[in-house]
Amino acid sequence: MAFREKVAWSAFLTTLLIWGAYFAVVVAEVGAPAHGMKMVWLFVAATIAQAVLMGTATAIWAIRAPDEANARPDERDQAVSRRASGIAYLVLVLSVVAVIVGLHLGLHGSGTVFALIGAFILGEAARFGAQAIGYRRGAA
Template sequence: MAFREKIAWAAFLTTVLIWGGFLILALSGAGGHGMALLGPFIAATIAQAVMMVAATAIWAIRSPGEANAPADERDRAVGRRATGVAYLVVVLGIVGVIVWLHLGLHGAGTVFALIGVFILGEAARFGATAIGYRLEN
């Protein structure tokens, strides 16, 4: 598995696990409501950053030549397709938030819903990138 593919899988898995946990916490109400979710949000952000830095460092140490190589045409093509998938997810998510606003969403819930759309878009991009590398092989 190539370095960039490993990073894409790590990003996808950490996004789904960490932010999926945050979503479960937020929707269950166990973490509180509104601004009470700010602490768990910051914790999730830091956790994903630490995990990605650790994964990137480990794989870069194992294959420094591959880690420092510039993106080739295949990498750019996979990235373009993944960005298209993520864009569609974000657009549909924003439409969903707009509908939800008309059904009673308000306050900090709106902010967290929009952040959730962004996180979902990133998960879609990471997943599409990882799958794109698998399909290219």
């Protein structure tokens, strides 16, 4: 497995695990006292956890394959990244449209903020997943 594929899989899996846990807590805590500030601190913790895990994973993969880590992206890397970004954009747009529909159906307050954060995280997960699958398939 190539360096960029390992990084893409690491990003995808850590995003699913960390942010999946975050949103599980958000959904479980809806309506609880001090919901907003607790979720802000949990958001900060999840962001830091994602950064630390991805930094560690990337460092490990780079140490194991320094030539690949320092190589410039080739046409295949650029094609995989471009395709993944297109998929992520579609997911993000559809998620934001779902939030807008939710606003018309009664979504309000901090629920709107969490829904928009969720739309962004879903788009990023789609991008990382599409990159990982793109590398696995060898798609361009």
